[in-house]
Amino acid sequence: MSWNLKKFDELTNTELYNLLKERTFVFVVEQNCPYLEVDGKDPFSYxxxxxxNGEIIAYLRILPAGVSYQEVSIGRVFVKKEYRGQGHAEELLSKGLExxxxELNETAVKIQAQDYLRKFYGAFGFKPISETYLEDDIPHVDMLLQK
Structure with a gap:
């Protein structure tokens, strides 16, 4: 198993295809949430x-400050279903925050988290900065990490 961190234009066609395929499976199919998963922010993201073995099992994208929020943001976080509960999510988020x-020398990170993951992100120092709200019929909360 190997970790990769790439800008959009560094991704191979196969990597991009696999990333979009897995993201669509998790966020559209698995969560039964029809929405435009390819949102135009990928070209600006890490x-x-x-x-x-060529299969993407964990993923997140890092959106530089000014793309989604004034602060840097993390989004589209997932671990493939059959790999969940094995510590990949913690490792993924740790690597992203590092x-x-x-590398980006940023001290504030804002996320839009699914509400049931509030405790998970809280363990990394994220604090809720909004009430729970519905986004695509899924309860979410905005959270902020400041170092």
Whole structure:
């Protein structure tokens, strides 16, 4: 298994295809949530993913400040269903936050988290900054990490 962190234009066609396929499966099919998953922000983002024999098993994208929010943001976080509960999510988020702090020199990270993941993100220091609200019929909460 290997980790990769790439800008959009560094992704191979196969990597991009696999990322979009897995994201669509998790966020549209698995969550039964029809929405435009390809939102135009990928070309401005960093893509962090873990592969196992060419299969993407964990992923998140890092959106620089000004793309979604005034702060840097993390989004589209997933671990493929059959790999969940094995520590990949914690490792994924740790690597993403390390890159943001050490390489981008950013101290604030804003996310739009599904409400049931409030405790998970809280363990990394994220604090809720909004009430729970519905986004595509799924309860969400805005959270902020400040170092």
């Amino acid at each position: 893509h962090l993913f873990k592969e196992d 890159f943001i702090q050490k």
